[in-house]
Amino acid sequence: MSSLPTFETINVTLSPNGVAELCFSRPDRYNSLIPQAYADWLSALQWAAKDDQVKVCVLTGRGKYYTSGQELAMPDFENENLAEDLARQRLTTKNLVAEMIRFPKLLIGAVNGHCIGFGTTTLALCDVVYSVPEATFSTPFMKLGFCAEGCSSVLFPRIMGNSKANEMLLLGRRFSAKEMEECGFLRTLTEEGFKDHVLTLAGQAAEFSVEAMKVTKELVRGVDRELLIKTNDVEMERLVERMGSTDSFESIQRFVEDSRKKKAAKKPNKKPVSL
Numbered sequence: 001m002s003s004l005p006t007f008e009t010i011n012v013t014l015s016p017n018g019v020a021e022l023c024f025s026r027p028d029r030y031n032s033l034i035p036q037a038y039a040d041w042l043s044a045l046q047w048a049a050k051d052d053q054v055k056v057c058v059l060t061g062r063g064k065y066y067t068s069g070q071e072l073a074m075p076d077f078e079n080e081n082l083a084e085d086l087a088r089q090r091l092t093t094k095n096l097v098a099e100m101i102r103f104p105k106l107l108i109g110a111v112n113g114h115c116i117g118f119g120t121t122t123l124a125l126c127d128v129v130y131s132v133p134e135a136t137f138s139t140p141f142m143k144l145g146f147c148a149e150g151c152s153s154v155l156f157p158r159i160m161g162n163s164k165a166n167e168m169l170l171l172g173r174r175f176s177a178k179e180m181e182e183c184g185f186l187r188t189l190t191e192e193g194f195k196d197h198v199l200t201l202a203g204q205a206a207e208f209s210v211e212a213m214k215v216t217k218e219l220v221r222g223v224d225r226e227l228l229i230k231t232n233d234v235e236m237e238r239l240v241e242r243m244g245s246t247d248s249f250e251s252i253q254r255f256v257e258d259s260r261k262k263k264a265a266k267k268p269n270k271k272p273v274s275l
Contacts (some may be wrong), residue, residue, distance in 0.1 A: 005047050006158050007040035011062070012047075018055030018206040019199060020048045023092040027063025030072040030183045032071035033118060035089045049103055055213075057103070058198060059126065060110035069117025072144075072259075074253055093118075094236045097150055100125040101221075101228045104214050106205055108196040110178075111135050111186070120168075121150030124159060125215065125228075131203075132194050138174040144255060145168030149235045155255065159185050265267035 004233050011023040022044045024031035033041075048057045061067055076082060100107070100122060109126035112134055120137045123129050141147060148156075148169050156165035162181045167173040177188050189197050205213070242248050 004042065005152065007044060009034070009037040010044050012038045012044055015199070015203070017203045018053060018210075019058060019202045020054040020056070020202050021058045021060060022048065024061040024067050027061075027065075028125045029071065030068035030114075031063065031119075032048075032068045033107045034071050034265065035085075035092070038089065038092045038096055042099055042202045044091055045096070045099045045103060047097070048195065049105065051152060054105065056108065057200045058108045058110050058202050060195065060198070065113045066111045066115040067117075067119035068114070069119055089238060090240055093149075094232060096123070097122065097232045097236075098229060101151070101225060101232065104217065105210070106202075106213055107218065107259050108198065108202055109186070110195065111137075114141075116140070117134070118150055121148070121152040123186070124152060124155035125150065127221075130189050130194075130198050131186045132191040133177050133188045134191060136174050137168070137177070137180055138172065139162065139168055140172045140272060142170060142172050143251065145242055145251040147235065147238045147242050151231045151235065151238050152233045153235060175254040204212060204245060 004014055006012070009024065011021075011025045013021045013022075013023070024037070026032060026034075026037070045057070048054045070079055079085065080202070103125075106128070107126045108121045109129040111123070111129065111131035113132065115135060115137050117139055120139050139148075139152065141149075152165075152169060156169060159165075160168070164175075164179075166181055168175060168257075177186070180186050181188050196228070
């Protein structure tokens with residue numbers, strides 16, 4: 001077995017049966033997504049897609065959160081390369097979504113805890129999603145003046161129905177794992193032994209023909225690929241516009257300031273500023 005790639009924010013393991021586990025590994029920061037995390041996630045998926053040893057890929061997190069979403073902070077306006085840095089980060093995010101759309105092998109989301117923002121939207125790009133019963137799911141984009149991303153503008157209404165999708169995307173309502181299961185988004189498994197249960201199911205799938213799996217996945221997903229790639233392009237264009245708008249900037253500023261006040265009130269405990 002060849003050596004596994006190593007990343008700053010994601011732990012990669014590969015079982016002898018061909019199940020690769022990509023685990024968000026910033027539990028002290030609720031697995032919040034910093035720019036490096038997006039880059040690591042993209043690189044890890046590209047490795048899993050190309051390495052012949054990998055038959056099934058599982059996305060999961062360590063700790064109480066699957067991921068708390070993008071870690072928010074005010075831009076460093078003293079950085080002379082700020083515009084270039086932001087453009088590079090947005091391209092990485094866009095490419096990450098595209099990689100998930102094109103991912104040729106079975107991709108399983110294993111939601112070990114609460115899931116916010118980009119973590120929630122990209123679950124719809126997984127082939128199968130399992131969750132612990134205690135997890136919650138939200139996309140508080142309106143609160144921050146953002147917009148739908150991760151192809152959620154297309155996939156959420158299709159999976160959840162228009163009303164529930166709009167409750168999540170437009171009203172920012174937090175959904176329980178039970179509610180997400182009821183609308184067909186995922187299946188809940190017991191918290192005790194959750195990881196082992198998911199890996200067992202993944203291992204069973206890894207015994208199947210990888211080529212048959214790829215062909216069938218192409219039949220299921222291929223019909224939508226062009227639509228989803230285009231949706232990702234448009235969503236990212238609108239998101240860049242939104243994040244550069246005055247109302248979004250002011251919303252983020254208030255969010256960051258409120259988070260700082262809460263941190264100060266709870267010292268010495270430190271919590272991440274996340275989406």
